Amino acid sequence: MREFHYLSPTATGDTPVIACGHQLAEASPEIDAVIAAADYDALLLLYGLAERGCRVPETFSLVSIDDTLLGRFNIPSITSISLDRRELATAVFRRLSDRIEKRPTDETHLSIPTHLVHRKSVVPNYDTVPQPQEQ
Numbered sequence: 001m002r003e004f005h006y007l008s009p010t011a012t013g014d015t016p017v018i019a020c021g022h023q024l025a026e027a028s029p030e031i032d033a034v035i036a037a038a039d040y041d042a043l044l045l046l047y048g049l050a051e052r053g054c055r056v057p058e059t060f061s062l063v064s065i066d067d068t069l070l071g072r073f074n075i076p077s078i079t080s081i082s083l084d085r086r087e088l089a090t091a092v093f094r095r096l097s098d099r100i101e102k103r104p105t106d107e108t109h110l111s112i113p114t115h116l117v118h119r120k121s122v123v124p125n126y127d128t129v130p131q132p133q134e135q
Contacts, residue, residue, distance in 0.1 A: 062079070
């Protein structure tokens, strides 16, 4: 079973996310994939990875959440988790309206349909990628 890690920038802005890309590159090959919180963050991670010599998807896989034009038209295009923004906005508005009107609700979580949009930033078949030899 593969190990999972969580890496979070300590501050907002471009520089900390690019620095995360540097850290991920330095952790490679132990860490060889990342899911970014948004397409913009994915592009910053991609930049940081590239600055340290990691090539996506050749040495590192990258997935994002948003499915915006930024990810679609980047080279390589970013594999993304797409969510129904209209349904998300409707659910959030309904929840906000309930709170404003002090209507009781037993909902504690929102569930929005998603789907994965496969693009060029992920190794197509992990089993075909040569794995590092243990020493």
